[in-house]
Amino acid sequence: MVAITLPSNYGAVIAVALGTIPVLSFVHGSITTSLRKVAKVPYPHSYATVEQCKESAKAEQFNCAQRAHANFLENAPQTMLFTLVAGLKYPELATGIGALWVVFRSLFMYGYVYSGKPQGKGRMLGGFFWLAQGALWGLTVFGVARDLISY
Template sequence: MVTFTITPEYGYTLAVSIASSVLLTVLGHRVGAYRKIANVPLPSAYADAAEAKVDKKKHLFNCYQRVHQNTLEGYSSFLSTLLIAGLRYPIAAPVLGMIWIAGRIFYSIGYTSGEPNKRIMGAWGHIGDVGLLGLTGKMAWDLVMSA
């Protein structure tokens, strides 16, 4: 049988999970605020593509919405690997989590500039994703091999 002891350092992992929730909240609020500026009514998730081509505000709204949506698309795997890896790696996991968060911030800044290709300036944040996946995979391997 394998047991895990939650050390006080796991608090760093929990703090990063809270910071990631704050990031999602901020991104969501930015979408809501820009929805009003661009006059995109609910329940439309995005402004019409034809309108966004001629209306800079609608184009920017789509950029804000896409950043938030893209972040949500990877959030469950980020959070699960962060919380699992943090059990065994209570320092490395939150460091990788902060790299992911910082990458998402730079991704957001680039994307919401109105030039979506500038999102690439946050691509290095995937180091956090890949690192957390690797740590979680290592834990899985160790557990299976100890069976």
């Protein structure tokens, strides 16, 4: 049997990983859904066509929102896991970096969808989320490796 002792401040880690990140996913989905209606992109189509985008700036904006949301969904699961695992050893650091990831992801979405820059280049505003995600991965690997070496 393995016993895992949680740090006394692990609640903040849980709040970021299992609270804030899923809320941001809901915000992404809400924005994408609202823009789908305005862009007149019917289900089951995931994106507006090139022709639709040429005719409507809203169609291009919908595509940017859809891609921002998809990119979020591609990165959120491992970030949640890294935050939870790294938080076992480094709860304050994991909480802070996880919260920073949420801020960068919010800026990424805002820049992608609302900046008005062509081809969604406004997303670069929050592109530093990769650094936060990498830091969480590093903390996770370092924490696990440190425990394995100490045995």
